[in-house]
Structure formats: structure tokens, C-alpha cells
Amino acid sequence: MSQSENIFSRLDKAGRLGEDAVLVIILTALILLAASQIVMRNFFNFGFIWADEMLRMLVLWIAVAGAVAASRTDKHINIAILDRFLPDKIKLLVKITVHIFTAAVCGVVTWYSVQFVQMSHEFGDILMGSVPAWLPQLILPVGFGLICYRYSLFVIQEIFRLSRGGRVQ
């Protein structure tokens, strides 16, 4: 038991590190590329055409990567007016329902994102001069797949807690 827990916590740590690395790399690239575009335009009177396209792609990437990171601690923007009036036990049931719903929605979005990427692959769309469009578009199925995975984990943990008669933290 303790060994398997160990593996889980290591996996968790590695996942977090991976997210951080991806966020740091994309954001740094975003800042440097955007700034260098200004320098190029103002001092050398030209900019890379591919850079504008790349910047937009990086914004998509950081949006999805940020959303994946937000999922780790269930930090997505929500309304949640009703649940604070509920007793603990029911709160847990509500949480399970809400998380199943979120995982399911993300699962469906992942499925159709895969089709979207496949379609783009078949059409042979090209970005930035030479990059096949489906490559950067992969962030959609990967990202939503990870969010789906995250919320599925919540559901498992919560059912486990429920079976122990546990309470919401």
C-alpha cells in the first residue's frame, strides 16, 4: 500500500514538474518572441511573418497548458453558490456528480479534437511556411485529455473517500 502510494505521489510530482516546465518554456518563448518582433519592426523595419503565426499558436498553447495546470487543484472559474449551504456528506456527492460531468464533457471534447486534428492532417494544412498544422493543434486533444484524466482522478478519490464515510476537506 505504502509503496503504491509512493509511486502515485512520485507520479504526481513528476506531472507537476512537467506542467511547470511546459508553462515556463512557452511563456518565456512568448515574451522573448513578442519583444524581438518589436525590436525587429522598429529598428530593422521588418518582422518575421512566421513569428506572428507562431505567437498566436503559443497563446493557444499557454491557454490550454494553463487550463491543465488549473485542473490539478480544481481551480477553474466557477459559480458555486449552492454548494456552501449543503451538509458535508451531500457536498461530497455533489462534488462527485460535478466532477463526473466535467470529466465527461472533457472526454467528449477530446474525442472531437482528435477528429479535428485528423481532418487537418488529411487536408495537409500548413502553418508558418512549413509546419504541418496538425502538430501544434495536437495541444487540443492532449490538453483536454489531461483535464479529463485530472477530473476522473478526482472522482476516484472522492468515491474512495465516500466509501470510508469521509468528509470534504
Next chain:
Amino acid sequence: MIAIGPLLILLALLGAPLFAVIAASAMWGFSKEGIDLQAIAIEFYGIAEMPILLAIPLFTFAGYLLSESGAPGRLVRLTQALLGWMPAGLAIVSLAACAFFTAFTGASGVTIIALGALLFPALQQAGYPEKFNLGLITSAGSLGLLFAPSLPLILYGIIAEISVEDLFLAGVLPGFLMLLMLSGYSVWKNRALRVPLSDFSWKEVRAAIREAAWEIPLPIVVLGGIYSGYFAISEAAAVTALYVLIVDVLILREIPLRKLPAVMRESMVLVGGILIILGMSLASTNYMIDAGIPQKLLGYISLFVTSQLTFLLLLLVFLLVLGAILDIFSAIVLVVPLILPVALQFGVNPVHLGIVFLATMQLGYITPPVGLNLFIASYRFERPIVELYLSTLPFFFILLISVAFIAFWPWLSLVLLG
């Protein structure tokens, strides 16, 4: 969202992530119309087709970085040196510093955390009543919303497809009106406590300026660049992010390099949270416009409302309720596409609508039961939330009056546009 019925709304109220609720409603709409659900991915991919969105991660990151650095302390000292001589000086200093900081950090609640920690004890020490101080800091936490380059202004410009530069100009006077009215209230409320914070001293001003020498060029370059048209918004954002990064991490070294990934992560969690909602609402909005929801809405409203005046009144009430339950970013992406066509029919200028929308939503930050600032302040100052409801109430009413001015006096928003 309206058509899909109560189930999704119930899920939202029970705390389902908003993006998932919006995605579900969009996909439900698509499938009802026989549209391939791939549309959800195609619409979401629209995020990669809006160049101005680049400004959002860059400004947010710069804002988080600034709030982690010594900049809040230097900003307070400088504002004190400049405004501290007034009666109720410290209260005015707090309002001005918060407004400025919020504008630069994107109205995400960081103001209360970054500046409240400095201002609240100082206000207490200066003898202001505690209830006043709590209310002041909590409501000042979203005060700069109408000043450039705040994120909600940018986001509204993107969604309404109007010039963000125009919005930046339009927000100036209404923003100052709010600032003035709250300052006036603070002076009046503390008339017994007429002691100015300090005498005006050129020496202190010079010292404060010297201390903030690295930060002072930032607003000048950014605002000057934007208003003069030299920088596009996203370029100004890039300059800000790079500048703050270099100054705070490499030159002043107030943020150690090893802490940088955490700041980046934290700020991008917010960005991801906003943009995933934006992406999903691109899909749901498209569906709603195809389904003619705005026209139906217009037809329905026209039954009761005939003049612009009554429309604006209705709008204010609606936005007040909306602001109490929905955060400003989600409200912009979800609601603006629906009410904009209706407002245009009633002859409301889209820029004016934006200022009214944001000014009213700003009240939402301090409206019970779920106003974001109330929770942040309750958490930060370790006070029960009800105490914050009560202490922000007078400030809420002052702001409400200023919102009414802003709504029924379009001149205030539009005069600078020329």
C-alpha cells in the same frame, strides 16, 4: 445556455467549472442543429486566430511579478509623498495606489493581497476606524478596472470587436469619477480625523522617486506608447512583461530565479482559466447567434422597454445581479455578445456600453454573497465574511451612485474619443 435548460444551470450553481458548462451547452446546441461536434474544437481553435489575445498572458504575468516584488511598497511610498498632505491623506493614498496597481495587474484580486497587507496596518495605525479600513481596502481592490491597461477592458474590446484604444480613453474620466467620489466620502467620513498624514516635502518626493526609479518609466512608456499609437496593445504588453522581468529578477533581484516558475505557473493558471472559458464561449456564442437568440432577446425586451433610458436602467439592474454571481471575465465573454446587438438597437454607443458594463461588474467584486474581493479580504485579513459585507456597504452605495452617473451621462465616457 438559455435553451439547454435547468440541468446545466443547476450544475453551474453547484460548482461545475464554467468552461465545462458552456462546452456542454454549445455541444448540445450543435447536436440539436445537426452540426458535427468537431465544431467545438474548430471554434476553440479560434483562440489561435486572435492576435490581441497575446496581451492577456503577458500583462497577467507582469502583474503577478510586480505584486511579488517590492513595487507595491514603493508605489505606496511615492503616493504618500505626493498625496499624503491632504486631509484623510492616507485613505486617498490607499485609493489612488490601489487603482493604479489594479489597472496594471489586471483586476484579478492581487491588489488586495499585494497592497492591502501594506495599507491596512498603516490605516489602523493612523487611527482610522477598522470597519472603514476593511471596506476601503476591499472596495479599492477593483477600483482601477476602467484604467488602461486593465484586462477586462482589453477582453471587452476583443469580444465586442471595437478598438481597445478607444476603450482605454473612454475609461479615464469614469475611472476618475469613481476615485473622486470614494475620496470625497473618505474625507467626509473622517472629518474628525483631519490630521494630514504628513506635510508635503520635496525631499520625501525626491527620495520616493529615486527609490521607484525603475518602475516610474513603466507606466510612462506603456501608457504613452498606447495612447500615442506607437505601440499596439500586445506590443505594450510584451514590453511590460520583459521590462518587469529584467528589472525585478535581474537588476533589483527581488524575485529569486528559483521562485520564477511558481509565479509563472500561478499567473498562467489564471490565464488558462480565462481563455478556456473564452474558447468554449466562442462556440456557444456562435451557436446562439445562429439560433437568433439576440433577436429574440431584443423582441422580448422591446415589449417592455421603449426608450434608451429605461433600457439602461434595466441593464444596470441585470448587470448588478449578474455581477453578484458571475466573475467579470466570464460575464464579458458570455453576456456581451448577447446584449451588444440589443444595446445598439436602443442607440447605446458600444464603447459607452463597455464602460457601463465594466463599471457595474466592478460592483460585483464587492456584492454579497460571492463577490471575489470579499472572499480575498476575508481570507487575507482573517475576518468573517459577514463583517466584510457590512463594512463594504457604504462604499458599495457610493460606487453605485457613480455607476448611475456613468450610465446616464455618456458624455463622460465618450468626450475623450473626440
